Amino acid sequence: MLTTSYPRYEGDPTVNFLAEGVKHLRGRGVDVDVVSPASFRHFGIAYGSGVMGNLRRAPWKVALVPAFLGNFRRVARKHAGGADLIHAHWLPTGLVAANLGKPFVVQLWGTDIEVARRAPSLARWVLRKARLAICPSNALADAARGLGAKDVRVIPSGVEIPEHVADEVEPPEVLFAGRLSPEKGILDLVEAAEGMKLVVAGDGPLRDRVPGALGFVPHEDLGPLYSRAAVVACPSRREGFGVVCAEAMAYGRPVVAGAVGGLLDLVVDGETGLLVPPRDVSALRAALERLLGDRDLRQRLGAAARERIRERFAWPAVTDATLAAYEEALS
Numbered sequence: 001m002l003t004t005s006y007p008r009y010e011g012d013p014t015v016n017f018l019a020e021g022v023k024h025l026r027g028r029g030v031d032v033d034v035v036s037p038a039s040f041r042h043f044g045i046a047y048g049s050g051v052m053g054n055l056r057r058a059p060w061k062v063a064l065v066p067a068f069l070g071n072f073r074r075v076a077r078k079h080a081g082g083a084d085l086i087h088a089h090w091l092p093t094g095l096v097a098a099n100l101g102k103p104f105v106v107q108l109w110g111t112d113i114e115v116a117r118r119a120p121s122l123a124r125w126v127l128r129k130a131r132l133a134i135c136p137s138n139a140l141a142d143a144a145r146g147l148g149a150k151d152v153r154v155i156p157s158g159v160e161i162p163e164h165v166a167d168e169v170e171p172p173e174v175l176f177a178g179r180l181s182p183e184k185g186i187l188d189l190v191e192a193a194e195g196m197k198l199v200v201a202g203d204g205p206l207r208d209r210v211p212g213a214l215g216f217v218p219h220e221d222l223g224p225l226y227s228r229a230a231v232v233a234c235p236s237r238r239e240g241f242g243v244v245c246a247e248a249m250a251y252g253r254p255v256v257a258g259a260v261g262g263l264l265d266l267v268v269d270g271e272t273g274l275l276v277p278p279r280d281v282s283a284l285r286a287a288l289e290r291l292l293g294d295r296d297l298r299q300r301l302g303a304a305a306r307e308r309i310r311e312r313f314a315w316p317a318v319t320d321a322t323l324a325a326y327e328e329a330l331s
Contacts, residue, residue: 001018001022001032001033001034001035001086001087001088001089002035002036002076002086002087002088002093002096002097003015003034003035003036003088003089003090003093004037004046004050004051004089004090004092004093005018005036005037005046005047005050006018006019006034006036006037006038007019008038008047011218011219011220014047016219017157017158017243018089020158020160020315021157021158021318021322022034024158024315024318024319025319025322025323027319028319028323030323030326033079033083035075035076035079037068037072039075040071040072041071042068042071042072043061043064043067044061045061045064045065045068046068050111051090051111052111052114052115069092069095069096072093072096073099073100076096076097076100077100080100080102083102084102084103084330085102085103085104085105085329085330086100086102086103086104086105087104087107087326088105088106088130089106089107089109090107090108090112090115091106091108091112091115091116091126092115093106094106094126094127094129094130095122095126097130098125098126098129103131103329103330104129104130104131104329105130105131105132105134105325106126106127106132106133106134107133107134107135108133108134108135108140108143108240109136109140109240110140110238110240110241110262111240112140113143116143116147120147123147123148124147124148127144127147127148127149127150128148128150130149131151131328131329131330132151132152132153132325132328132329133149133150133151133152133153134152134154134155134325135152135153135154135155136154136155136156136157136240136241136262137154137156137240137242137261137262137264137265138154138264138265139240139260139261139262139265140240140261140262141153141154153321153325153328155318155322155325156241156246156262156265156312156313156318157241157243157246157318158313158314158315158318158319159243159246159247159249159250159309159313159314160247160314161250161309161310161314162223162250162251165227165251165252165306166227166228168227168229168230168298169228172197172230172231172292173197173198173229173230173231174189174193174196174197174198174199174230174231174232174233174288174292175199175200175201175225175226175228175229175231175232175233175248176189176198176200176201176202176232176233176234176235177200177201177202177217177222177225177226177232177244177248178201178202178234178244179202179203179204180200180203180204180205180206180207180210180213181204181205181206182206182237183236183237183238183239184204184235184236184237185235185236185237185258185278185279185284186200186202186204186206186235187206187209187210188235188279188280188281188284189233189235189284190209190210190211191281192235192281192282192284192285192288193233193285196288196292198212199214199225199228199229200212200214201213201214201217201222201225202214202215202216202217203216222247223251226247226248226251226253227251229248229253230253230291230292230298231253231254231255231256231288231291231292231298232245232248232253232254232255232256233255233256233257233284233288234248234255234256234257234258234263235256235258235276235278235284236257236258236260236263236278237258237278237279238260238261238278239258239260239261239262239263240261240262241261241262241265242261242262242263242266245257245263245266245267246266246313248305249267249272249273249302249305249306249308249309250306250309250310250313250314251306252302252303252305252306253305254272254273254297254298254301254305255267255272255273255274255305256273256274256275256276256284256287256288256291257273257274257275257276258275258276258277258278259275259276259277259278263275266308266313267305268304268308270301271301271304272301272304272305273301273305274287274290274291274301
């Protein structure tokens with residue numbers, strides 16, 4: 001498995017869902033070897049704000065990308081010798097995988113689309129070389145097909161289902177968890193939730209504009225925050241999948257979400273949560289007020305949300321689908 005980002009230590013929130021996926025694959029008897037920038041010199045390109053975020057903040061590092069990929073390829077080649085299949089997460093690692101002489105699948109997660117827009121011919125070349133393209137949502141699958149992917153499978157990120165769900169606290173809280181950056185719609189939420197009890201778990205470039213933000217919260221500590229919340233807000237302006245949304249639903253919490261990307265796969269409007277137009281502060285506030293003012297509605301939507309996650313997004317089903325994709329890629 002090749003990835004431009006992976007947890008470096010216990011509790012590291014960096015793409016925790018990838019580490020969970022590896023754990024479940026290994027639990028099925030698959031021998032998984034992970035190669036990430038933690039294994040080689042990456043010139044500060046990989047971690048922190050992510051590859052694209054780091055390059056936006058320090059454009060001069062673009063000149064170091066060939067050296068970054070060269071280091072990645074050298075380490076990956078050492079590990080790939082006995083592999084049957086390579087699973088490349090994000091398009092840049094697909095470029096590495098395409099040069100290792102092994103069959104590979106490439107998985108897009110959202111920021112790949114920005115990469116593809118900057119280098120469309122390179123993106124098309126990688127996607128056409130791959131045996132399969134895997135996407136966590138239908139929106140990303142459509143984008144992959146538009147970029148020339150021959151064969152696409154929609155496989156979401158998996159979610160753990162807690163055995164028990166606690167009662168929400170009084171007075172009711174609205175929870176936001178995630179990166180404090182413009183694409184997550186956090187400033188829209190701060191404005192929309194004026195006068196409400198808003199709990200914000202996260203850090204990022206907009207933290208100084210989010211009063212009372214808790215900062216980084218380890219993934220294992222998010223469960224109690226989901227349990228306390230009456231409503232979880234995911235007002236994203238773009239979203240490849242929506243891990244926080246899926247986790248909140250697994251805890252039986254209704255979600256108010258931006259009607260974009262992978263959130264459209266997760267939230268069924270009026271059945272498991274409420275969808276609102278992105279950037280529409282008035283609609284976001286109205287949806288929050290509706291749920292905060294109706295406990296019975298919250299409970300009904302939350303129960304349906306938990307069941308939807310159990311049926312479609314829990315790790316057993318996701319791992320089954322991933323293994324089937326591997327078998328298909330190798331057939």
